[in-house]
Amino acid sequence: MVDQTSVSFKRDLSEWRIALVAWRLLILQAADPAVGAGMHEHSTYRAHPWRRIEHTLGSGRRLFYQDADTLRREVARLNRAHKRIRGEMPDGRAYDARDPATRVWVLLTLFECVAAMRRLGGDPYDADQLELAYREFGEAIAAFELPEEELPKTAADLPGYFARYTAEKLEFTEAARYLLEDVLREAPRPRRLWFLGDAGWRVLRVVVAAAIRELTVADLPPTVRERLGLVRTRQGALLSVLLHRGAGIVVPRLPERMRYRSPEERVAPPRRLRPQRRDARGSRVDRFFREVLDQTGDGVITVHDLRAMAHNVCWQLELDEAAEARVYAAFDGWWEQLRAAMDADGDGEVSREEFVAATLAGCDRDGAYLERGLLPALRAVFTAADTDGSGFLEFDEYRAVFGGPRVHPAELSHGFRQLDTDGDGRITVEEFVGGFTEFFTARADSTSGAQLLGRP
Incomplete structure (x- = not known):
């Protein structure tokens, strides 16, 4: 024996x-x-x-x-x-x-x-x-x-x-x-x-x-x-x-x-926070497509890329089935508006060329992409992260969705301060949506947005 x-x-x-x-x-x-x-x-x-x-x-x-x-x-x-x-x-x-x-x-x-x-x-x-x-x-x-x-x-x-x-x-x-x-x-x-x-x-x-x-x-x-x-x-x-x-x-x-490896998650060393690059807007939009939106790395944006973002949010927060379904539905809506605004050849995908051209041309003149696509998705993330239903994101709630083993506390704090524009120690839905709108329309780099998607 x-x-x-x-x-x-x-x-x-x-x-x-x-x-x-x-x-x-x-x-x-x-x-x-x-x-x-x-x-x-x-x-x-x-x-x-x-x-x-x-x-x-x-x-x-x-x-x-x-x-x-x-x-x-x-x-x-x-x-x-x-x-x-x-x-x-x-x-x-x-x-x-x-x-x-x-x-x-x-x-x-x-x-x-x-x-x-x-x-x-x-x-x-x-x-x-x-x-x-x-x-x-x-x-x-x-x-x-x-x-x-x-x-x-x-x-x-x-x-x-x-x-x-x-x-x-x-x-x-x-x-x-x-x-x-x-x-x-x-x-x-x-x-x-x-x-x-x-x-x-x-x-x-x-x-x-x-x-x-x-x-x-x-x-x-x-x-x-x-x-x-x-x-x-x-x-x-x-x-x-x-x-x-x-x-x-x-x-x-x-x-x-x-x-033996510790079962506890280890925190990554802090990343040097680099200033926003002063490249041409077209180059920054192209980089945003490759590094952020193309989650599956296949060179095009499809519904699977938006669902990968939703998955990352739900994975971090461990939502129940109903809350998770609301997040996925909101990101599916974002995809439909993104496809309608940018899929010029109607093939059901948004290529890098289509995304860059549509973004530089100002594809959202009627507001549909933002009002019926991006903004509902951002509000769904905020609601899911606001676990106590206070209408604000405290730092602990922010950390639950944007933290992780690769995020150093200093970088996490920096991202929180980026969104907390009035400096009162909590993030309103308006601050959250405003900050991420800048990020997801490729107008600005954002530590917060980077951590939402787990960028390298």
């Missing part, structure tokens, strides 16, 4: 070595056609990869490291978010993020990657330990109320499950290809690496992207590599051995405070 105290899935999940299999996890998940289609249409991973990762890590903390009530609320929040992730794949197949088989795959890849981390590091679970870890994992995900027939009953059933799912479902989706080949080569500089400067980051990300690709392909299960048409190179195999075995020797010998 194995000592149960010697095995803990949650503890292993929080070990720093998990970073070595993080990209492997993303590829396994994105290779599911439903996940890949949802990421391509709805996710902000192209334009805001670091925010997407932070949301994922934050959700994991709530699922595995917090109390039962936090777990329940997080599952409810995920259920509400996934309800809106559905559509059609390029080949016409329907997809829905609430599909039980897809949800089981996503969750089980997390368990499989923890087991792979141990195996690749030279300290694999034995059969009894694997069963104990799987039992602990099952207790943590019970709140999802997944169909019993979809979940393998024991850890011994996992290899058969993964083989079948790989053969029957996995594809080298566009999302998986982009994650493996391009996203790190294009990713904006993380704020924690501010000291590198843009030039230093451009050099470093090429090296990092190549290394992560080689490591990820080398570490994928052979059946998955074969299914996706990927080839493990000698360099990748050597890199895998060096990194995993080296970490397997070093990390377990570290003190616990250094071996």
Whole structure:
């Protein structure tokens, strides 16, 4: 009999070595056609990869490291978010993020990657330990109320499950290809690496992207590599051995405070607040399109970009279903007015050229875009953030929606003061709407607006 105290899935999940299999996890998940289609249409991973990762890590903390009530609320929040992730794949197949088989795959890849981390590091679970870890994992995900027939009953059933799912479902989706080949080569500089400067980051990300690709392909299960048409190179195999075995020797010998990630969110270092650029208005509008409105990073604005903004607001505030529906409805209305004002060729999308041309030409002469589009969306955000119904945003309420692990307190205070124009320590709806109207019409930079969207 194995000592149960010697095995803990949650503890292993929080070990720093998990970073070595993080990209492997993303590829396994994105290779599911439903996940890949949802990421391509709805996710902000192209334009805001670091925010997407932070949301994922934050959700994991709530699922595995917090109390039962936090777990329940997080599952409810995920259920509400996934309800809106559905559509059609390029080949016409329907997809829905609430599909039980897809949800089981996503969750089980997390368990499989923890087991792979141990195996690749030279300290694999034995059969009894694997069963104990799987039992602990099952207790943590019970709140999802997944169909019993979809979940393998024991850890011994996992290899058969993964083989079948790989053969029957996995594809080298566009999302998986982009994650493996391009996203790190294009990713904006993380704020924690501010000291590198843009030039230093451009050099470093090429090296990092190549290394992560080689490591990820080398570490994928052979059946998955074969299914996706990927080839493990000698360099990748050597890199895998060096990194995993080296970490397997070093990390377990570290003190616990250094071996494990804290479940608490850490605050990012302050960003140097730069003055507004004195470029031409056309250039600033173009930059605003790329860095703010094109949330999904596909080069056009669609309803999915506006819903990504709504998602970020709802995610921060943990709204109930009714309040969340009001926010989404307001952002959908904003999209309809934006499309009506700027979609010159009527293709249901707003290109960068259409946005720049319409903005410079003053597209809102009749006031419809503002009065029936942008302003209702801003008022919906204000109402959702005003949790005590006072008609004002106090600093704690402002922090709930605009704060987060990447926002330093000094920067948060600066954004609050930008909106609090009369300096009375609270933000009225008029101040809120006025400040964000400037931001969302590309007339001014705003720390507050940047944090609403999680800009890099």
